[in-house]
Amino acid sequence: MIITILSFKGGVGKTTTAVHLAESLSKRRSRKVVLGDGDLNRTALNWFQRGQSHGIDVGFTVFDGDDDPPHEYTDLVIDTPARPGDDEVLRLAEFSDCLVIPTNPAPGAIEASIGTLSRLRSLDDSRYRVLLTLVPPKPSRRGIQARDVLKQASIPTFKGMVQRRDAFMDAELEGVTVGMLKGKAALSASESYATVGQELWKLTKERR
Amino acid sequence: MIITILSFKGGVGKTTTAVHLAESLSKRRSRKVVLGDGDLNRTALNWFQRGQSHGIDVGFTVFDGDDDPPHEYTDLVIDTPARPGDDEVLRLAEFSDCLVIPTNPAPGAIEASIGTLSRLRSLDDSRYRVLLTLVPPKPSRRGIQARDVLKQASIPTFKGMVQRRDAFMDAELEGVTVGMLKGKAALSASESYATVGQELWKLTKERR
Amino acid sequence: MIITILSFKGGVGKTTTAVHLAESLSKRRSRKVVLGDGDLNRTALNWFQRGQSHGIDVGFTVFDGDDDPPHEYTDLVIDTPARPGDDEVLRLAEFSDCLVIPTNPAPGAIEASIGTLSRLRSLDDSRYRVLLTLVPPKPSRRGIQARDVLKQASIPTFKGMVQRRDAFMDAELEGVTVGMLKGKAALSASESYATVGQELWKLTKERR
Amino acid sequence: MIITILSFKGGVGKTTTAVHLAESLSKRRSRKVVLGDGDLNRTALNWFQRGQSHGIDVGFTVFDGDDDPPHEYTDLVIDTPARPGDDEVLRLAEFSDCLVIPTNPAPGAIEASIGTLSRLRSLDDSRYRVLLTLVPPKPSRRGIQARDVLKQASIPTFKGMVQRRDAFMDAELEGVTVGMLKGKAALSASESYATVGQELWKLTKERR
């Protein structure tokens, strides 16, 4: 299975999403997951470089997107560079079982996603999902409002949203996934991606 | 005076910084400020397109970075596309009175800034400043820690930091600057950029 | 008042003693204390260099022992290089109100102190004191045994002893004194030097 | 084979390391080990002077570093005076099969080692190893943290670390090595140096 993560704006948690969806997949029975880091900053590679020095195993393999992938895997998660062109998006959609498009609730990011995705009407709705990330905690309704705006533009979204949490920064700093950190906040953060991973799993069921 | 806003990662508040520093400059006596939107998403243009329909004047002019600037101005603020190359940074520094480099406290953004800036040792320290943006509110020490890390890498930073606040999203949504919104939060947000603007003004004093 | 810290072996807490006795003195009313770092590694200077970057004031001034001391002070604490010769010890004793000789309970350190000090019979007993440092915690009797051995050689010691504690490493790492750290351990560590400082104050009473 | 023990700070267990590595070597088949005491306090000579009166044989010979070594030996361990200069270190490295640099986890000692060793970039990495000594027992993470710091400065360390134990003082007091004492603590202490001795043996394999 091939999952491609892309976004039309930077800083929306693209690499965080790639890493944690890869982890979510790798926890399923007899799945060998590899994560291809195609980001220009090589954020995912840097992420786990910090952890490898502490001898930590995350359950999946990260490789440079410019290199060939490892020989054997069941699932490939691709972290793409930001701002792909329209044809590039269509090509990636053709190539992948599902496009995951993380977007934070900022007007600019939402607008960029809507602008591009409503232009690409040839995209199959079951082939992609927008994931709301960096959502402010609960008294704020930014997340729900953003999802409403996307729904009104008939753009499919994940039901699950990922809250904005310092634990994600901690995880990146330590070179691990949030699930490997201790504490209530980390657990909650981990669960949010687990939920999204489950949605993704169901969505791609018939294509496996 | 020419102020160039650049960043090595997306989603760190580059356009927000450009807009509010332009506003801060435009409030000084007999200054005519123009903001050149060079961002690939044209975020700044979209921002004020929303406001213009409400007949709002923000005190400065925004123009497409691919076009020529308006004929008369005293200060030019440039919002650049993300991820400039090393030579591009040096060229912009040569061209500008000051580079402003917004960075959020996430490890990836800090690392990208340090990586590039410590490589460019030919950069004059008085020619650029890193601005910490999207800083979590006070119980969190992420902002101070990030500034310490930058200081340790002997990278000059603005003393003032910009907190993460929903008011900035509101402002973008309304097509105005935060200073035009009501409420305590908006006032505080506006003041943080005013402080940075003052630092910037002092910094570029001798070059005016 | 001039207090000179010397030792006949390295790694017995000489700089730690100098720093915390300087602090103890500086807490007395209207005392201006300066600490001269004569150690070859400049440990005391490095110590507070770490703290100064955080804008911390320790209540006394540290200066390079090769330079002239600051103009105005009431008390001068000198951290000397290790292993002074016999004549050097006598010269320092002449020059100072009190020699403080930190020694840990290891056989080699005790032996070195006894060897040198019992050779220097011309030393006035009120002019110097051995301070037992890095003493293992209470079930261990190393500290008391060491003090007995010194007493048997009729070498004057401080009644107070300084326990071995991780808090001292923490303080050095943070560039502060233990009294500035939080926690029960740090408080206890701070009190032990306060006690020694009080003994030292009484001892040098008639010479002030 | 020539093993040189040196350190940039005093009181880090230099002589203890020299003695126990000499013992470790002397236990190998058909090895005649001599230990040259170059320390200014002649700690090693004093150490075994205490034991010789009890008619104890430690398996290797200790001689004064200012004298000529005994005529026949296969391995020479040298206990040097503290704080060698840069050129002295290079000369000793040239002269020896391996430099062993004991360092305790105190900030000052670690810093001194890093400062000197990272300056001497001409040193062959296979020619020296830092040995962490006097490491606090297990709940404390000082040892591991210190090793991480050294690793980050790309300074090679022994994998084995030597814990801080009263048994080492007992051994020095009795004039024997820890392996000759009874009790669980002494056994554990002995094993830690045996492990380091094994690492050292493998490291110098090709040079023998």
Place this chain on the structure above:
DNA sequence: TGAGTTAGAATGGCACCACCCGTC
């Protein structure tokens, strides 16, 4: 419109428990 209230996030302080060392 403005003040007070509420929920949630994040840090700091605190007590409690586990592990290990050294003595009896």
Place this chain on the structure above:
DNA sequence: GACGGGTGGTGCCATTCTAACTCA
């Protein structure tokens, strides 16, 4: 083998700040 002490980890509470809601 039992006990006292140091160190680190965990869980709990208090504090501070944000954003939304409510009431006058």
